[in-house]
Amino acid sequence: MPDVLELEDVRKRYGPVTALDGVGLTVAEGETVALLGPNGAGKSTLLSIALGLLKPTTGRATVLGRPPAAVLRDGLVGVLLQEAGLLEDVRVRELVAAVAGMYDHPPPLAATLRAARVEDLADRLVGRLSGGQRQRVRFALALAGGPRLLVLDEPTVGLDVDGRRALWQEVTRRGATTVFATHYLAxxxxxxxxxxxxxxxxxxxxxxxxxxxxxxxGGEVRFDSGGGTPDVARLRALPGVRGVRVHNGTVALRTGDSDATLRALFATFDDVRGVRTERIDLESAFVSLTGGDSEEGTG
Known part of the structure; x- marks a missing residue:
């Protein structure tokens, strides 16, 4: 059985700009794969090539062993793209039913509405929905054909906490192969x-x-900055410190020796408060691997 998605040495250039540079990727049946990276890393370009919406400059992309566009036409891929447009003057039920009618064997309409948590919106005009409600409708459209592969680009943008949780519960329940790009590292x-x-x-x-x-x-030593501007140069010079990140009033020191860093931190700074040690989380790994360790990370 072929991999559900395969990209082989894919390159994509826009004139002098290289968006993808020799990307290889395989996704097996039933996997859920998160595509991460800073803005401009090539995530959206990769997804567009995987869907057959863009052609690679060189390299090859296949879905279920076939050209992506052909598999998309057969209704085997469900797609939720960032800021995808919706018809404004139709009711939610009508829109989802129309999209489902394009597929050979769609699941029952009621099941799709229920899965995307839009049952209560079924008789509402799309043009009168909020941003989060529209995102739930986009998710319903992605599910409308009963796809084998779900491709989701920032699927929970605009959703509240309950909406995010509901979307991921449904993705998990379905167990379909899923590739998603997100800025929510959690x-x-x-x-x-x-x-x-x-x-x-x-x-x-x-x-x-x-x-x-x-x-x-390694791990991280974190403490509260107290609203002031930390002396990043002195922090970088502490024993064991490999990187410094400042975010929302918290200073995070990535360190290969937490004990040595803690001893030097208390010896060097008199006003350190709220100190705690933590394991490296995915956000810290992301920042480190993408070269983002810096005092600029204050947003």
Missing amino acids: EAETYADRVVLLAGGRVIADGPVEAVKALVG
């Missing part, structure tokens, strides 16, 4: 079997979450 850590980390159009890490975190190694 979602990748919780729901993905594998993470594929892109930077500069290349795959720089590919594996289970724990394996990707292990590439960074």
Whole structure:
């Protein structure tokens, strides 16, 4: 049986700009794979090529052993793209039913509406829905054909906490092969079997979450910045410190020797508060592997 999705040495150039640079990727039946990377890493380009919406400059992409566009036409792929347009002057039920009618063997309409949690919106005009409600309708359209592969680009943007949880519960329940791009790293850590980390159009890490975190190694010492500007140069000079990140008032020191870092931290700074040690999480690994360790990470 072929892999559900395979990209082989894929390159995509836009004039002088290289969006993808020799990307190889395989996704097996039943896997849930998170595609991660900073803005401009090539995630959306990769998904567009995987769907047959873009042709690679060189290399090859197949879905179920066939050209992606052919598999998409056969209704075997469900797609939720960022900011995909919706018809405004139809009711939700009518829109989902129309899309389901394009497939040979769609699941019952009621089941699709229920799975996407849009039953209560079924008789509402699409044009009167909020942003989060529209995203739930897009998810319903992705499920409408009963696909073997789900491709989701930022699927929970605009959803509240309950909406995010409901979407992932449905993805997990279905057990279909799923590839998703997200900026919510906690979602990748919780729901993905594998993470594929892109930077500069290349795959720089590919594996289970724990394996990707292990590439960074060590742990973190975190403390509250107290609203002031930390002396990043002095922090970098502490024993064991491999990187410094400042985010929302918290300073995170990635370290290969937490004990040595802690001793030096208390000896060097008098006003350190809220100190705790933590294992490397996926966000910290992401920042480290993509070269983002810096004092600029304050957003």
